Amino acid sequence: MAATGTVSDRAARAAPPRGRLAQGGTRVTLLRLAIIAMVLITWEALAYSGLLYRDVVPRLEVIAAALWTLLIAPDTWRHLGVTGYEIAVGLLIGGVSGLLVGLLLGANRALARAYEAYLYYLGPTPKIIFFPVMIMWFGVGFGSKIAMAAISCFFPIALSTASGMRQIDKVLIRVGKSFRLNAWQMTTKIYLPAMRAPVVNGIRLGLGVALIGALLAETRLSSQGVGYLIIQAYSVFDMPRMYAMLIILFVFAIGANALITKLGGLHRS
Amino acid sequence: MRASTSFFPCGKDVDGRDEPGHDGVVGRENHMTPPSLRDRVVPAALGLGTIVVAILAVEILIRAGWINGFIVPLPSDVAMSFGKVIAEENILGRFRATFLEAFAAGAMITVVGVLLGLLLYRVALLRAATETWVAALASAPTVLLYPLFLVIFGRSASTIIMMGFVAGLPPVILKTVEGLAGTRAVLINVGRSLKLTPTQQFVKILLPSALPTIFVGIRLGLIFTLINVVGVEFLINFGGLGQLINDLFERYELSETYAAICFVILVSVLFFVITEWIERWLRPAQ
Numbered sequence: 001m002a003a004t005g006t007v008s009d010r011a012a013r014a015a016p017p018r019g020r021l022a023q024g025g026t027r028v029t030l031l032r033l034a035i036i037a038m039v040l041i042t043w044e045a046l047a048y049s050g051l052l053y054r055d056v057v058p059r060l061e062v063i064a065a066a067l068w069t070l071l072i073a074p075d076t077w078r079h080l081g082v083t084g085y086e087i088a089v090g091l092l093i094g095g096v097s098g099l100l101v102g103l104l105l106g107a108n109r110a111l112a113r114a115y116e117a118y119l120y121y122l123g124p125t126p127k128i129i130f131f132p133v134m135i136m137w138f139g140v141g142f143g144s145k146i147a148m149a150a151i152s153c154f155f156p157i158a159l160s161t162a163s164g165m166r167q168i169d170k171v172l173i174r175v176g177k178s179f180r181l182n183a184w185q186m187t188t189k190i191y192l193p194a195m196r197a198p199v200v201n202g203i204r205l206g207l208g209v210a211l212i213g214a215l216l217a218e219t220r221l222s223s224q225g226v227g228y229l230i231i232q233a234y235s236v237f238d239m240p241r242m243y244a245m246l247i248i249l250f251v252f253a254i255g256a257n258a259l260i261t262k263l264g265g266l267h268r269s
Numbered sequence: 270m271r272a273s274t275s276f277f278p279c280g281k282d283v284d285g286r287d288e289p290g291h292d293g294v295v296g297r298e299n300h301m302t303p304p305s306l307r308d309r310v311v312p313a314a315l316g317l318g319t320i321v322v323a324i325l326a327v328e329i330l331i332r333a334g335w336i337n338g339f340i341v342p343l344p345s346d347v348a349m350s351f352g353k354v355i356a357e358e359n360i361l362g363r364f365r366a367t368f369l370e371a372f373a374a375g376a377m378i379t380v381v382g383v384l385l386g387l388l389l390y391r392v393a394l395l396r397a398a399t400e401t402w403v404a405a406l407a408s409a410p411t412v413l414l415y416p417l418f419l420v421i422f423g424r425s426a427s428t429i430i431m432m433g434f435v436a437g438l439p440p441v442i443l444k445t446v447e448g449l450a451g452t453r454a455v456l457i458n459v460g461r462s463l464k465l466t467p468t469q470q471f472v473k474i475l476l477p478s479a480l481p482t483i484f485v486g487i488r489l490g491l492i493f494t495l496i497n498v499v500g501v502e503f504l505i506n507f508g509g510l511g512q513l514i515n516d517l518f519e520r521y522e523l524s525e526t527y528a529a530i531c532f533v534i535l536v537s538v539l540f541f542v543i544t545e546w547i548e549r550w551l552r553p554a555q
Contacts (some may be wrong), residue, residue: 004500031398056420113312114319126496128503129511131532136340150356188283205408212410215335219416219503227413234416253410 008102037075058240066240067247076229083225086214087207087256088140090149094210095203099155102161103191116162127209128216137219145217145225152213153206160202164195184255204260210252226252294485327345342524343416350528358513358525360532366534371491371498373543374433378441378490381434383483386445387471396446407439412497415504429501429508437490444486448479465489495540499533510536 040060046052047059079196105112130151134144167201168191176190192199218227226249233242324344330336331343342350354360354405389396389403415432422428460474502511510533517526 023323027394031394037397055342061336090389107276110308110312110315113309114316117319118316121538122543123498124492124541125534126499126511128500128505129514131503132514132526133530135518136523206410208410212412215410216500216504230413230416234419235418239420241421246414246417249413250409256404257408 004217026265035148040161053211055237055239058243062240063243064172065248066238070241070244070248076248079225079229080248082142083214083218084252085224085228086145086218087210089142089147089159090214091153091203091210092145092154093146094150095157095206097150097156098202098206099199102153103161103165103187105158106165112162116159119155123159127152127213128220131217131220141222145222146213148213149210153203156205156209157177157199157202160198160205161195164198164202165191166195167198190208200260207256207260208253211256215249251262279293287295293373328452328507339523342527346524347531350522350524351532354513354517354525354528354532356365358390360510360513362534363509363513365509367498367502369509370429370502371433371495372492374437374498375491376431376489377430379487380436382441382486382490383436383445385438386449386483386486389442389446390449396437400443400446403439408441411435412500415501419505424505424507425537426508427503429498432501433498435526437492437494440489440493441483441486445479445483448486449475451482452478478532481548484548484551488548491515491544492541495537498539 044060046057105116105119127148131144132150134151138147142266172190172194173186176186179236197251202211215227215230217224218225219231220227222228226245230242230245230249233239233245290379295527327341328344331341332339339407363447382396390401397467414435415428418431419430423429456478460470495514498508499511502508503515504511506512506515510529514526517529
């Protein structure tokens, strides 16, 4: 009886055939490879054509050589370590304070109505404008970069935590209260596990903006760090090294983001 | 499985707020029941009162010598400096420069972003291949490319506009695709039954249906653009409001620097509120 087939029969009919899915996946992969190849060929053609300054668009092999030179230089890793340290400490300070403020605002509606609007509207302001203030408060060394990273990541983490807390299933909260958990137990056993996804996403967003905050500060005024290396390469017009540094930086950013997603137990399909 | 069209996880925007208009998730207010007048006035007074008390406390602590006045200026001096900054630093001219750069970048992200979004909507294979790349670009620290743009465009408004353009483009593309793909099938079928041409189908059916979502993308793009425009102005010491902060800081005019920072924050908040208001005005059309 075709008209009254089983659920699995109907599901099998509704789902695209496995072969077609595989074929679609292959076509997507091929198109992606074609786009990458086209970009690389266009780049190489521009480098050879002389339409742009040769140094602005250096040949790919020159960039690859600069990348290799940077990767085997111990100094590069020292600068990466400095930037990583600034971002990690900034994320810790901004993250913990953002988490606490988010928990307070999420748990108390009166507080949320009183203060959340300020976070909501201050969040999208360009944080780099606070750098002069941070220099005056914390000096030109690590402190001002850490502070830039901290204030950058504070807003997304606080807002994400507050929003996540309000979305916790009320049943879970009632279960916690029926077990007479104290405030600390409620936080560690109910609230934080239940809002893991928004908190981890907040930290991911926070990491992105902390990275931008610290690196922009390094490009503006610093004697170490990846931002300093990039602006130094620009100032001596060493474009291959600058491109190589940017590649390292983007790999660093993607890697840190993936690490947080993995540590937070979130896997995007 | 089709890739998610949202580039912010769980419907969050750049700062972790609920992304308005995303998958039916609207602003933060939706998590709360509508407050009464008393419930609104008391917390608002508490918030404002806290700020006033904090400012007064800083004033007293500086006057008492507990906070170094060479690092943090008196709030009363900062308030007095607003007049000086407006009168002597050509703030209207600088505001105009920043506005024009942001406007140029905003116009570019709107035109290019909507066209690219339409292209991805029309060509499913291209969308499947590149949508995740565009999403990755949206969360990439593209502002750090500014030295590269300095080399290509020089220390000029072009660099600032192009940085704003690159930062603001991905949200417009992604939200345009999301808006167009979210058009109800019944509306598309009505257009087909009326034998509309592809252009008519786009102008009469797809665009009006997708407009609120597209505007969410344009608004997010404009926020990214403004952040980058002011940021790059500050970094390359060129242009409008960002350069003003840099100039004042380099002259060590402390209270004026704080006043200029407050002014930029006010401009950002005003911009954010206006675009949010327009977005709410458009939303009932959904």
